[in-house]
Amino acid sequence: MALAGTGVFSEIIDGEVYRYYADGEWRSSASGKSVAIVNPTTRQTQYRVQACTQEEVNKVMEAAKVAQKAWARTPLWKRAELLHKAAAILKEHKAPIAECLVKEIAKPAKDAVTEVVRSGDLVSYTAEEGVRILGEGKLLVSDSFPGNERNKYCLSSKIPLGVVLAIPPFNYPVNLAVSKIGPALIAGNALVLKPPTQVYDSFGIFNSFTECEGLISCVTGKGSEIGDFLTMHPGVNCISFTGGDTGIAISKKAGMVPLQMELGGKDACIVLEDADLDLVAANIVKGAFSYSGQRCTAVKVVLIMESVADAVVQKVNAKLAKLKVGPPEDNSDITPVVTESSANFIEGLVMDAKEKGATFCQEYRREGNLIWPLLLDHVRPDMRIAWEEPFGPVLPVIRINSAEEGIHHCNASNFGLQGCIFTRDINKAILISDAMETGTVQINYAPARGPDHFPFQGLKDSGIGSQGITNSINMMTKVKSTVINLPSPSYTMG
Ligand code: NAP
16 A cells, blocks of 8 residues: 555555545545455555445535635636645655556556656646636727627636546556646636546545645546446536547537547557668657557557568567566566456457467567567558557557558548657658648657647547647636627717
């Protein structure tokens, strides 16, 4: 029990079970039920979390609604001040929070610390950006529209939406939680968070926001059980979700509220003949295998010109041989994937590719949830791995004979998150970027989220709306206008 063990956030545990957070307090659910969380490395139950009841969710929503009204009246500079404090607390506690990430999701220790520090920076930046963009409004005068006199002044500014429901995924649980918490709070909203069940311990981060009593709550329970109740709750005024296909189902059921959906991807890496092949190999390995491929923006398919494919495959294989495979505590590069069912899913894709004749550049090896890095060459479009997101350390290579073929494969995907192109010809790169149906294209670099103030969005099944700090703040507000009607235009001041 990493955080509780440190004594830093000791009030968050009740015997064996983590409490949920509502109205400024850590509470035990009246359900008496809990959900077991299994450590991906040991495959033993690490701890348990409360299974909240629908009645408890209702109370949380009511409290959030009341708290939000007062918060919206709190001056912007004070909201920013609170976020700055929270950012500092987050960074101060980076070690125990990172320790939780190692145990809960087998995140390599150094990456876990990086995630917490980055999250603190994100919260600070959000405070600063919020003060800048929410402090601005607009003045319109009526005579700019045909047929009108100058007798109406329209003042508009941004106001909060109300209660934001935030649902982050397991893979960057701290960063993707604060990327919702920060914008929601600075904009004057209350926030109800449903954390990924696998990652609860690290939500001691709520103590970073303790001064916002009642304003943020954290309800726990399996998404499949309380998810619909939450996402269809009439008290919710906005949903910010990051995860997989679940988001598509949520968007079909949610009511008339703004949605921010950050979903899966099948990010393609297009490699042309004139590319710097060492740069390509380094980016493929980093892009596809960091955190064992469990990143929305991981390189998930390589589309490479036949003439340079052998050379790149050889360079990538040489690098893969050097990766350290093992437990996250040892700072291994490749660590166990998050659950046994994820490992089984990845294995299903690998076996399908094997049956259909893909070339295995390494021997397929798995121990429990730990899967050794694997490059599959000569993958063809009839193989599942050509299209599906493995979310694991397995990468398909499809050989192409033209850039158009690469673009065609990329655009035939139902996903459209990111993509990347490697070439020394910048004109060609820009033309290909324009043709790729993805939210972002990286030129000569692997797909990546961030820096966190850059716009970040997915097309097609990869999402709705755009994130990045500024876009998220804007998305969690609406425009309010007040029109000043002056006396009749015939009345003139001398
Ligand atoms: P997931 O299975 O879709 O779960 C995401 C969140 O949804 C979890 O908190 C989960 O809770 C919750 N949930 C499950 N069922 C729900 C329901 N019926 N209603 C409401 N919430 C529900 O995704 P994941 O496995 O955590 O994350 C991996 C996926 O996220 C990948 O597809 C990846 O590409 C995507 N991702 C996208 C981005 C992006 O920005 N585009 C960033 C990171 C990850 P439980 O844990 O309790 O089930």
